[in-house]
Amino acid sequence: MLKLTKLHMLHDAEDLGKKRRTGVSLHCHTEQSKEMLDFIPHYADKLPIINFFWKRERKNYLKREGKGIDFSTAYWTPPLPANSVYDIEREQIEGVGLEPLVSITDHDSIQANLEVNGEHGKDSAPISLEWTVPFDYGFFHVGVHNLPEDRAEQITEELLAFTFSGDKVPDEKRLHELFAMLNEMREVLVILNHPLWDIEIVGQERHEELLKNFIREFGRWIHAFEINGFRSWSENKRVLEMADALGFPIATGGDRHGCKPNTVINLTDTETFAEFVDEIRIERKSEVVLLPEYKEPLHSRQLESFSEILTLYPEFPEHRRRWFDRVFFDIGNEVGLAPLSSHGWKKGGPVWLRGAIWTLGFLGSQKMRPVFKMARKRVDRVPKKLEDAGFVQPDVEEILAGLHQSQSSAESAG
Numbered sequence: 001m002l003k004l005t006k007l008h009m010l011h012d013a014e015d016l017g018k019k020r021r022t023g024v025s026l027h028c029h030t031e032q033s034k035e036m037l038d039f040i041p042h043y044a045d046k047l048p049i050i051n052f053f054w055k056r057e058r059k060n061y062l063k064r065e066g067k068g069i070d071f072s073t074a075y076w077t078p079p080l081p082a083n084s085v086y087d088i089e090r091e092q093i094e095g096v097g098l099e100p101l102v103s104i105t106d107h108d109s110i111q112a113n114l115e116v117n118g119e120h121g122k123d124s125a126p127i128s129l130e131w132t133v134p135f136d137y138g139f140f141h142v143g144v145h146n147l148p149e150d151r152a153e154q155i156t157e158e159l160l161a162f163t164f165s166g167d168k169v170p171d172e173k174r175l176h177e178l179f180a181m182l183n184e185m186r187e188v189l190v191i192l193n194h195p196l197w198d199i200e201i202v203g204q205e206r207h208e209e210l211l212k213n214f215i216r217e218f219g220r221w222i223h224a225f226e227i228n229g230f231r232s233w234s235e236n237k238r239v240l241e242m243a244d245a246l247g248f249p250i251a252t253g254g255d256r257h258g259c260k261p262n263t264v265i266n267l268t269d270t271e272t273f274a275e276f277v278d279e280i281r282i283e284r285k286s287e288v289v290l291l292p293e294y295k296e297p298l299h300s301r302q303l304e305s306f307s308e309i310l311t312l313y314p315e316f317p318e319h320r321r322r323w324f325d326r327v328f329f330d331i332g333n334e335v336g337l338a339p340l341s342s343h344g345w346k347k348g349g350p351v352w353l354r355g356a357i358w359t360l361g362f363l364g365s366q367k368m369r370p371v372f373k374m375a376r377k378r379v380d381r382v383p384k385k386l387e388d389a390g391f392v393q394p395d396v397e398e399i400l401a402g403l404h405q406s407q408s409s410a411e412s413a414g
Contacts, residue, residue: 017097024266027253033106082112092261138200143191179221229254229263258308263294297372303364
């Protein structure tokens with residue numbers, strides 16, 4: 001069983017107010033989040049039918065433009081504005097009988113939090129972001145929560161200067177300085193988001209080697225590991241086991257990008273976010289809940305989210321109604337990054353692409369969910385009881401040795 005984290009796996013709705021006072025929703029994305037598109041070539045080559053049209057489009061583009069399609073700077077933005085995301089998260093937590101705390105973490109941006117506090121009042125939401133941290137041949141996503149209001153913009157600039165420095169070899173000394181700066185602020189929480197996810201697409205084995213090296217070098221500055229609402233149960237189970245073996249508490253992260261609220265939250269009896277941070281950082285304990293929605297098939301939920309992302313929202317401002325108003329691409333015409341709609345797309349692009357989008361929407365519908373339930377692997381089914389989870393103790397001696405060494409060095413330096 002787990003030593004540092006108390007885990008609840010709900011299969012039906014429940015009044016959580018009988019368990020704790022407060023629910024904490026972490027890791028939400030809004031329209032301020034720039035989601036990179038550099039993964040497209042990797043997946044487009046693998047998807048049946050789509051790969052045929054993708055290869056043809058790539059060939060035509062090369063012939064027409066004299067160069068390949070460059071996705072390195074392209075990005076898309078989630079549909080919902082900050083206040084809508086904030087309200088949806090609050091309402092879900094209140095609906096299960098808890099007082100809500102909501103921390104939005106857009107990619108490398110704190111703008112959404114500032115908007116929420118401007119609308120709902122100062123200190124309504126902690127000022128947070130999901131920081132992209134380059135490391136060796138890859139990168140990690142780190143949740144940085146509850147920056148001090150008077151320094152939030154300056155600190156964010158420093159963090160992003162490191163992220164976008166363009167250095168081929170990231171400056172590890174500077175990264176230690178930045179993590180140390182965050183650690184000195186007692187009310188700031190630093191979470192290693194979805195640690196086992198191969199977000200760099202370097203291969204799972206290489207990613208896990210990268211993760212080991214990152215934890216050995218920088219683990220002393222991390223306060224918690226994340227289990228993620230849009231990662232499989234088998235992956236989250238491994239994160240729970242690894243965190244417990246290494247002595248890290250667990251924080252949840254819903255990682256929502258569409259219109260549905262997070263499927264995982266933290267429980268606490270604290271009243272403020274700063275008190276919650278203290279519980280994780282100092283007391284090193286946590287209590288987390290997998291809500292009933294989490295047990296639904298992951299691929300079905302992912303496709304449902306894609307469908308929401310690609311939906312037409314006629315009530316939105318004109319420049320954000322259609323999905324291709326929310327995708328930004330540089331076609332090399334010296335204009336720079338601009339919405340696809342500005343490149344002459346009026347109906348959503350070529351017929352084959354519109355067909356692919358319709359297919360994603362259909363697969364993500366509730367009608368298709370039973371199919372995904374039947375196809376789901378047994379290891380990814382959430383156990384009915386905690387005792388059935390079968391937690392094991394992973395071999396982390398190699399990581400622990402380096403981690404303890406770095407922690408001792410930090411204490412000596414202090």
